[in-house]
Amino acid sequence: MSTHAIYWLKRDFRLADNPALTAALEQFDSVTPVFILEPSALSAPETSFLHVHAQCDAFNGLTLHLRQRTKSEDQILGLMHEEVVVALEKLYRAKPFAALISHFETGVNRTFARDKAAKKWCNHTGVAWQEHRQTGVFRGPVDRDVRHKDWEAFYKADRLPIPTALHLLKIPDEYTEILQLPKSEQRTYAPATELASDKWMTDPALLGRMHAGPLLPEHFGHVLSAEQLRYVQPVSEQAAEITLTSFHQQRALDYSKGMSSPNTAFYRCSRLSVHLAWGTISGRCAYQRTQTYYDALKESDLENAGTWRKNLRSFLSRLHWRDHFTQRLETEVAMEHRPLNPNFHKLKLEDSDELYRAWITGTTGYPMVDACIRCMAVTGYINFRMRAMLTSTAAHMFHLDFRSIDKPMARLYTDYEPGIHLAQLQMQAGMVGINTLRTYSPDKQFLDHDPEAAFVHRWVPELRPYTAAEISKRDLTQGLGDYPPAVVERMERIRAYKKIIGDLKFQPGGREITQAVFDKHGSRRGPRRKKKTPPKKKNTTAKD
Numbered sequence: 001m002s003t004h005a006i007y008w009l010k011r012d013f014r015l016a017d018n019p020a021l022t023a024a025l026e027q028f029d030s031v032t033p034v035f036i037l038e039p040s041a042l043s044a045p046e047t048s049f050l051h052v053h054a055q056c057d058a059f060n061g062l063t064l065h066l067r068q069r070t071k072s073e074d075q076i077l078g079l080m081h082e083e084v085v086v087a088l089e090k091l092y093r094a095k096p097f098a099a100l101i102s103h104f105e106t107g108v109n110r111t112f113a114r115d116k117a118a119k120k121w122c123n124h125t126g127v128a129w130q131e132h133r134q135t136g137v138f139r140g141p142v143d144r145d146v147r148h149k150d151w152e153a154f155y156k157a158d159r160l161p162i163p164t165a166l167h168l169l170k171i172p173d174e175y176t177e178i179l180q181l182p183k184s185e186q187r188t189y190a191p192a193t194e195l196a197s198d199k200w201m202t203d204p205a206l207l208g209r210m211h212a213g214p215l216l217p218e219h220f221g222h223v224l225s226a227e228q229l230r231y232v233q234p235v236s237e238q239a240a241e242i243t244l245t246s247f248h249q250q251r252a253l254d255y256s257k258g259m260s261s262p263n264t265a266f267y268r269c270s271r272l273s274v275h276l277a278w279g280t281i282s283g284r285c286a287y288q289r290t291q292t293y294y295d296a297l298k299e300s301d302l303e304n305a306g307t308w309r310k311n312l313r314s315f316l317s318r319l320h321w322r323d324h325f326t327q328r329l330e331t332e333v334a335m336e337h338r339p340l341n342p343n344f345h346k347l348k349l350e351d352s353d354e355l356y357r358a359w360i361t362g363t364t365g366y367p368m369v370d371a372c373i374r375c376m377a378v379t380g381y382i383n384f385r386m387r388a389m390l391t392s393t394a395a396h397m398f399h400l401d402f403r404s405i406d407k408p409m410a411r412l413y414t415d416y417e418p419g420i421h422l423a424q425l426q427m428q429a430g431m432v433g434i435n436t437l438r439t440y441s442p443d444k445q446f447l448d449h450d451p452e453a454a455f456v457h458r459w460v461p462e463l464r465p466y467t468a469a470e471i472s473k474r475d476l477t478q479g480l481g482d483y484p485p486a487v488v489e490r491m492e493r494i495r496a497y498k499k500i501i502g503d504l505k506f507q508p509g510g511r512e513i514t515q516a517v518f519d520k521h522g523s524r525r526g527p528r529r530k531k532k533t534p535p536k537k538k539n540t541t542a543k544d
């Protein structure tokens, strides 16, 4: 009797180095790939048009890739717009399947609860659910001191080729009605000539282009404006390939130099985060291909080979940080709702609605903060330093609780990855407590990284009549023309925040609590500290 399985696509829209897809095709006679876009995910507080756009684009890209590979015009990628258990039940009733195959996911409590419900359904029905690992994040008890070795072993293992048995992927007749795709207008992406002059727009030659295809965000109630459509980053296996190649061959030379300023980061950074987040490339593939390129540069007589290598090494470290931070959420799922460091469980902040509204609408009276928020709302991207500055402003200056800004901020990134986002958010807000609290001054960031005010002028039109010098010397209590005064005075608020955090961190028994957090979650790669007291200085890298 022939065996049949469902391959449940979950943040893994690719054919190459895909452990779940490979396993499904090796074990079963036929496999139906299904992407389930749940109504509860679409209406979740962390979801925005950017995530829906990313998934539609990735779905369309994978559809195209499958057509090219199988040389067939048949739609072999199924879509369901249902809650997962309802979707599985419908499929099973139409045609029973022996197994459900997917990757395991480190997500928020909502996706964790969904997965538990799916597990219960599988147990009840007798369907075997195989969850494969696609990253260097480990589930279950892991010895923290050997985890790095496990991580390395995974990243050094041969990556999986595109399976040859793609002809086994099919939508059987029994599923045709259930897996019908919406009828769509074909959309064309903005032509490259229109993109030439604006450094925040995506350039198809460097970052790829969106595909026309059966899914559009509009089908799920998320409409992108014409401006957003021209700025959002394409997300597909094909676009990931172009992005990685252009990074290796053209952009990485100025990576370290260009990553801090929002005027250069849109092209100098790798821009691989959306692809890693939605699985249009595997972390292992990005890592190994970069390592190969790095090794080749050792033999190369290319001018600046040393600089290329230094930049690629810095990129490789960041790929490791991804899993390091995601592991925190995998180990401590409660961190969505409470600080990682128990010293802060009783933290009470002012959490003012008025300050929250100023922050999220980009009307704080701090030009760099406002420009970043408004830029993200259109492009779905900002670089690391600016994300850290936005968090630091929200927490240290505006005294907003990290739980109040978590979902709103997640909605602004196309690359939203719950593990990295929550770990970074908590760290920048001082809720981890194992590193020195780092405060970013928005006005210093403006002077350092936007000295000509190009970025601020682009995203805050009220400030276009003023020069960079006029902007930086403005009277904070007055604003400039139509631009509002600052909503709070900076230094006094930061001092107050640091006192709140310090009092909790150094309460009786607080140091021991912080040491326990370090032992469980701290990086093992730097010098080990086994002192009773938490580290005082240093460790202020972006990573920790």
Ligand SMILES: Cc1cc2nc3c(=O)[nH]c(=O)nc-3n(C[C@H](O)[C@H](O)[C@H](O)COP(=O)(O)OP(=O)(O)OC[C@H]3O[C@@H](n4cnc5c(N)ncnc54)[C@H](O)[C@@H]3O)c2cc1C
Binding pocket: 259, 269, 270, 271, 272, 273, 274, 276, 277, 315, 318, 319, 321, 322, 323, 325, 382, 383, 384, 385, 387, 388, 391, 413, 415, 416, 417, 418, 420, 421, 422, 424, 425, 428, 542, 543
């Ligand atoms: C408050 C806050 C929230 C964040 N939320 C996310 C998120 O939801 N998703 C996300 O991918 N990144 C997040 N980051 C990390 C970082 O800002 C982005 O990964 C980076 O800006 C993406 O751009 P890039 O791909 O061009 O990065 P590059 O600088 O080219 O880095 C290469 C890759 O390394 C990884 N990486 C880089 N920096 C970090 C870091 N500090 N921690 C963990 N991994 C890192 C990313 O996968 C990135 O794609 C967040 C940072 C902060 C401060």
